[in-house]
Amino acid sequence: MLVLGLETSCDETAAAVVTRDADGTPRIVSSVVLGQMREHEKFGGVVPEIAARAHLKNLDPVVELALEKAGIALGDIDAIAATAGPGLIGGLLVGVMEAKGICAALGKPFLAINHLEGHALTARLTNNVAFPYLLLLVSGGHTQILCVRGLGNYERWATTIDDALGEAFDKTAKLLSLGFPGGPAVEKAATGGNAERFNLPLPMRGQKTLNFSFSGLKTAVRQEAARNQPLDPETISDLCAAFQSVGTSSVCDRAARSMALFEASEASDTQKIFVAAGGVAANKAIRSGLTGLCAERGWQFVAPPLELCGDNAAMIAWAGLERFELGQTSSLDFQARPRWPLDSQVEAVIGGGRKGAKA
Ligand code: KG4
Numbered sequence: 001m002l003v004l005g006l007e008t009s010c011d012e013t014a015a016a017v018v019t020r021d022a023d024g025t026p027r028i029v030s031s032v033v034l035g036q037m038r039e040h041e042k043f044g045g046v047v048p049e050i051a052a053r054a055h056l057k058n059l060d061p062v063v064e065l066a067l068e069k070a071g072i073a074l075g076d077i078d079a080i081a082a083t084a085g086p087g088l089i090g091g092l093l094v095g096v097m098e099a100k101g102i103c104a105a106l107g108k109p110f111l112a113i114n115h116l117e118g119h120a121l122t123a124r125l126t127n128n129v130a131f132p133y134l135l136l137l138v139s140g141g142h143t144q145i146l147c148v149r150g151l152g153n154y155e156r157w158a159t160t161i162d163d164a165l166g167e168a169f170d171k172t173a174k175l176l177s178l179g180f181p182g183g184p185a186v187e188k189a190a191t192g193g194n195a196e197r198f199n200l201p202l203p204m205r206g207q208k209t210l211n212f213s214f215s216g217l218k219t220a221v222r223q224e225a226a227r228n229q230p231l232d233p234e235t236i237s238d239l240c241a242a243f244q245s246v247g248t249s250s251v252c253d254r255a256a257r258s259m260a261l262f263e264a265s266e267a268s269d270t271q272k273i274f275v276a277a278g279g280v281a282a283n284k285a286i287r288s289g290l291t292g293l294c295a296e297r298g299w300q301f302v303a304p305p306l307e308l309c310g311d312n313a314a315m316i317a318w319a320g321l322e323r324f325e326l327g328q329t330s331s332l333d334f335q336a337r338p339r340w341p342l343d344s345q346v347e348a349v350i351g352g353g354r355k356g357a358k359a
């Protein structure tokens, strides 16, 4: 079975083909990701209207390239999956309309996929991880811990009450004039920096809640930057190192609490797997913090390879394949959704991530 996936919910235009080999192993047949960094760079962030126009211009050639790399024609595809939310509505419409158009023309099944589900299931694509597992979904729009119990069965255990961690990385980079996107720039600048020089506050220190908060940390970085003007490269490096270190501690602290909760509530023979996904999961300091924590507690740590942490279409195609295997498809009437929580049972948290945000 071959599933074509399309991703256009933010600033990456992507198409991919995935399959499951005869022995059941998931496989990415081809994956193409075209970023829009240059289009948005001078604005210091993603401009929705520009993003939508770029998707419109680039999606056809990106799909053609993905098919060419896979060595197949559109007719060989068994189903088409597209990100239908959450995200920027202009981009979502481009991807959803393209998928629906092809499906209608060729009589193929259509699958409307939740972008967050794509991130949530990536570890099953890359590492064939079985359910259940704990998931840290950490990106530009979301910072959540979820218990993934099955396909479509996601319990949100924690979320940010203000900024997402990726957003805090991006704002820190902007403040220190490190460019866009900020995460990789802050990580690079932090290399060799002295994290001890600045005493930035650990968010929600001592609080029992599993939730995250990063706006105080962001403010503390702004105050230190103001106090140390003009900023020399060493100060920038030290500030980035301090920010990254506190961000890592916060993530590890919440991860440890969620593991304890999982251990207390699940049967003792339940597998203990902690998965990280989303753009910020590419951060090496965070990965190594979580690797150490999992080793200490006897958990298995799984994080996708760097290129599958950020937005891509392989994860969308894969979520589509998993749903299609269970006989699920979506109606061609399915409307794109700018907001689409993974766990509809929990209440939204006011300020829980960027407005209109995705992961
Ligand atoms: O999942 P993702 O690709 O898409 C959206 O959230 O839209 O995540 C993007 C986020 C951005 O905030 C970016 O700065 C952050 O992930 N990011 C990183 C790194 N690479 C990307 N943050 C920290 N360290 C990185 N290496």
Ligand code: ZN
Binding pocket: 115, 119, 139, 278, 279, 310, 311, 358, 359
């Ligand atoms: Zn994402």
